Amino acid sequence: MRRDLEPVQASLAAEVDEVLDALGPGAGVRESFEALGVAGLLAVHYPIEYGGRALSLAHHSAVAERIGLRGLPDVAHLITVQGVGCPLLTFGSAAQREQWLPRIASGRVLASLLLSEAGAGSDLTRVTTAAVQDGEGWCISGRKTWSLLTEWSDIALCSVRTRDSDSRYDGISLFIVDMADPGVRIEKAPRASGEPYHTVTFEDVRVEAGALLGALHKGWALLPTTIGFERGGFDYLTRAQVWLGAAGAELAALPAAEREALAGDFTRLEFLVENARALAYHAASTADGLEMDETVTAYAKLASGLAAQSLARWAGEELLSLPGTAEDGPVRDLLRAAVAEAPELTISGGAQELQLDLIAGEFMIGRAVR
Numbered sequence: 001m002r003r004d005l006e007p008v009q010a011s012l013a014a015e016v017d018e019v020l021d022a023l024g025p026g027a028g029v030r031e032s033f034e035a036l037g038v039a040g041l042l043a044v045h046y047p048i049e050y051g052g053r054a055l056s057l058a059h060h061s062a063v064a065e066r067i068g069l070r071g072l073p074d075v076a077h078l079i080t081v082q083g084v085g086c087p088l089l090t091f092g093s094a095a096q097r098e099q100w101l102p103r104i105a106s107g108r109v110l111a112s113l114l115l116s117e118a119g120a121g122s123d124l125t126r127v128t129t130a131a132v133q134d135g136e137g138w139c140i141s142g143r144k145t146w147s148l149l150t151e152w153s154d155i156a157l158c159s160v161r162t163r164d165s166d167s168r169y170d171g172i173s174l175f176i177v178d179m180a181d182p183g184v185r186i187e188k189a190p191r192a193s194g195e196p197y198h199t200v201t202f203e204d205v206r207v208e209a210g211a212l213l214g215a216l217h218k219g220w221a222l223l224p225t226t227i228g229f230e231r232g233g234f235d236y237l238t239r240a241q242v243w244l245g246a247a248g249a250e251l252a253a254l255p256a257a258e259r260e261a262l263a264g265d266f267t268r269l270e271f272l273v274e275n276a277r278a279l280a281y282h283a284a285s286t287a288d289g290l291e292m293d294e295t296v297t298a299y300a301k302l303a304s305g306l307a308a309q310s311l312a313r314w315a316g317e318e319l320l321s322l323p324g325t326a327e328d329g330p331v332r333d334l335l336r337a338a339v340a341e342a343p344e345l346t347i348s349g350g351a352q353e354l355q356l357d358l359i360a361g362e363f364m365i366g367r368a369v370r
């Protein structure tokens with residue numbers, strides 16, 4: 001059963017369409033984000049004084065879904081507004097909130113989330129990038145990986161080790177880093193499809209004491225807010241929805257006999273995507289303010305990632321292996337890109353096994369695992 005948007009969600013989605021339609025098809029990504037920011041749509045769940053509309057995460061989800069469905073790279077929105085903006089909103093000092101949130105909500109500042117390292121992805125306690133005290137401030141050195149659209153970023157929220165400790169959850173701190181600092185080096189790294197990854201190297205990057213987000217050494221506790229919405233599934237869901245649309249168009253163009261033979265598979269995939277959508281909205285609407293339930297988001301990420309992957313696999317094995325019904329074109333290109341991108345969906349935002357661990361932990365030993 002298809003989940004209808006609530007009236008406020010539907011009207012937000014319509015506003016996104018209006019803004020993007022007014023820009024026309026030739027508009028660039030940054031231009032589109034700025035126009036959405038000017039219209040007050042990028043961060044509707046922020047307080048009004050920071051450029052939001054004081055709405056809920058569930059309302060924001062309808063915007064995120066619409067942005068993804070319109071083909072904008074949701075990563076910029078997801079990482080900037082959610083991954084960096086929400087921890088600033090929740091844990092930032094008044095000065096940090098005033099400095100960054102209105103600029104994030106207006107689309108003028110884009111941000112990166114620099115958590116992963118070569119040996120620290122699903123397990124973010126293994127970070128080796130370190131900050132050492134330097135007078136009143138800190139000096140950061142180390143290397144971060146798997147960041148997308150990093151060249152656009154003005155700032156980054158970066159996890160670093162600030163002290164060694166017997167507990168691996170202790171001694172991690174989060175800092176806001178200026179990406180224009182001369183000690184920051186950004187290099188492209190290969191990716192199977194789409195925009196390349198970036199590696200970001202910090203060489204003695206000095207940050208002031210005011211760049212620390214939350215309590216010193218206690219950054220681990222901030223991470224669920226930081227990655228919660230990413231795990232809520234909308235990023236994966238909108239891919240699944242776009243790929244479903246493309247697969248549907250390709251199917252419709254097949255001769256009747258072939259179309260009928262594949263129709264049952266397609267209906268099953270439509271169910272998978274719709275179920276994932278229901279879970280993603282459930283995860284957002286059951287959030288406590290901006291805090292999402294870790295177990296519910298783990299389910300949502302698994303459901304939306306698996307739906308997108310099943311679709312891409314099916315499209316690759318069944319649709320793309322058929323001789324083209326029409327000339328090769330954008331729909332088949334999109335499905336080919338889906339096949340290339342799909343394997344990543346098991347791993348970004350924390351590997352599927354980690355999500356299963358989180359769910360198992362909830363059932364076996366309850367939430368107070370850490």
Ligand SMILES: Cc1cc2nc3c(=O)[nH]c(=O)nc-3n(C[C@H](O)[C@H](O)[C@H](O)COP(=O)(O)OP(=O)(O)OC[C@H]3O[C@@H](n4cnc5c(N)ncnc54)[C@H](O)[C@@H]3O)c2cc1C
Nearest residue numbers: 113114115116120121122146147344347348349350351353
């Ligand atoms: C498209 C994309 C965008 C990304 N964007 C960002 C970003 O903006 N910022 C950022 O900091 N990071 C980003 N990442 C990194 C991402 O968060 C990590 O890749 C992810 O957390 C997995 O970590 P890893 O690569 O170290 O692999 P690992 O976690 O080390 O996984 C390696 C292997 O071990 C398996 N595994 C992992 N955990 C378990 C477990 N508990 N039990 C059993 N097996 C396990 C995995 O399935 C995999 O096969 C991005 C990744 C992708 C693919």
